[in-house]
Amino acid sequence: MVSRGGGRSHTMNKNFTKSRELDLEDIKGIGPVIARKLREAGITSVKALAVTPPKLISELTGLGESRAAALAAAARAAIGLSLMSARKYREIKMSMSKLTTGCRALDKILGGGLEPQVITEFVGPFGSGKTQICHQLCVTVQLPKEKGGLEGGAIYIDTENMFSYERIEAIAKRFGLNPDTVLDNIFYAHAVNSDHQMEIVKEEAPDVIEEHNVKLLVVDSLINHFRAEYPGRENLAVRQQKLNEHLHDLLRLAETYNLVVVVTNHVIATPDAMFGPTERPAGGHVVAHMCGYRVWIKRTTGGKRKAMIIDAPKLPEAECEFAITDEGIVDV
Numbered sequence: 001m002v003s004r005g006g007g008r009s010h011t012m013n014k015n016f017t018k019s020r021e022l023d024l025e026d027i028k029g030i031g032p033v034i035a036r037k038l039r040e041a042g043i044t045s046v047k048a049l050a051v052t053p054p055k056l057i058s059e060l061t062g063l064g065e066s067r068a069a070a071l072a073a074a075a076r077a078a079i080g081l082s083l084m085s086a087r088k089y090r091e092i093k094m095s096m097s098k099l100t101t102g103c104r105a106l107d108k109i110l111g112g113g114l115e116p117q118v119i120t121e122f123v124g125p126f127g128s129g130k131t132q133i134c135h136q137l138c139v140t141v142q143l144p145k146e147k148g149g150l151e152g153g154a155i156y157i158d159t160e161n162m163f164s165y166e167r168i169e170a171i172a173k174r175f176g177l178n179p180d181t182v183l184d185n186i187f188y189a190h191a192v193n194s195d196h197q198m199e200i201v202k203e204e205a206p207d208v209i210e211e212h213n214v215k216l217l218v219v220d221s222l223i224n225h226f227r228a229e230y231p232g233r234e235n236l237a238v239r240q241q242k243l244n245e246h247l248h249d250l251l252r253l254a255e256t257y258n259l260v261v262v263v264t265n266h267v268i269a270t271p272d273a274m275f276g277p278t279e280r281p282a283g284g285h286v287v288a289h290m291c292g293y294r295v296w297i298k299r300t301t302g303g304k305r306k307a308m309i310i311d312a313p314k315l316p317e318a319e320c321e322f323a324i325t326d327e328g329i330v331d332v
């Protein structure tokens with residue numbers, strides 16, 4: 001179950017309330033009965049209906065596939081998800097704020113911060129700082145827009161049991177935010193296995209995102225359960241298929257709700273006949289293909305860290321240094 005980062009309080013924070021959008025009932029062909037079926041299936045908004053594949057809508061609701069396709073098409077028309085001029089596309093993209101990492105050098109190599117509607121992957125070995133970055137983002141997402149935040153909440157899906165409210169409290173204080181309020185706006189879930197991890201994204205996240213204006217979703221780490229549950233070559237095809245499904249679910253959430261999605265990933269060593277053992281991100285082509293930005297984190301001398309953009313369609317390969325302190329990720 002997704003629970004608040006604060007653990008106890010269940011009072012809704014007044015800062016982040018959802019804005020009025022089209023309801024499912026506003027779409028042609030949707031009456032109360034179909035609206036209820038869709039909501040029960042976790043398709044709670046017009047945007048969600050617009051981006052969910054008709055086959056999946058049909059499986060989840062029991063509606064025929066052609067009916068599902070017609071509803072999805074009506075939803076896409078209603079929100080203007082069709083051919084548009086590139087100039088209009090630019091206008092839409094430029095109206096979306098990026099999320100600051102709270103570290104100038106890191107923001108710079110990311111082209112100004114983390115982009116919404118895309119999956120950003122932080123990959124690196126143990127102790128490189130991936131979890132620290134995720135914690136910091138759960139705080140910066142709550143900052144006002146003029147300070148690089150998105151004025152929204154966060155969902156933290158923890159597969160390695162490494163979430164620390166103490167770290168959040170310390171980072172919140174650094175940014176001048178009330179630690180209790182910050183914890184209230186982080187919705188935490190410990191995913192106990194890969195099915196649970198997928199279920200949280202499919203079933204629980206949409207309601208929480210809508211209700212609490214969530215603007216960041218973190219999965220730390222993406223790969224942990226999948227690697228443990230599907231070991232060896234004989235399980236590789238199933239593992240990759242599941243991982244692909246999970247990443248598509250994440251991307252759909254990102255697009256539907258204009259979220260920044262961040263996943264962390266492990267590094268694996270592979271033997272190479274020519275060059276000896278080489279390191280690469282786990283998860284193969286599926287993860288490489290689905291993540292819009294890949295940032296490799298390494299330890300350097302003096303306890304500092306190096307971040308490198310290794311794969312981003314629009315960014316040059318670039319690197320920077322940062323440090324991890326008690327107050328989180330900082331410039332050096």
Ligand SMILES: Nc1ncnc2c1ncn2[C@@H]1O[C@H](COP(=O)(O)OP(=O)(O)OP(=O)(O)O)[C@@H](O)[C@H]1O
Nearest residue numbers: 124125126127128129130131132133324325326327
């Ligand atoms: N309060 C703190 N002050 C300074 N440095 C800290 C503090 N807390 C953690 N660190 C640094 O962060 C490192 C851990 O980073 P983090 O947990 O983000 O690694 P990771 O990349 O997520 O590793 P893993 O793959 O094991 O999950 C520690 O080794 C330490 O160097």
Ligand SMILES: [Mg+2]
Nearest residue numbers: 130131160162
């Ligand atoms: Mg970690």
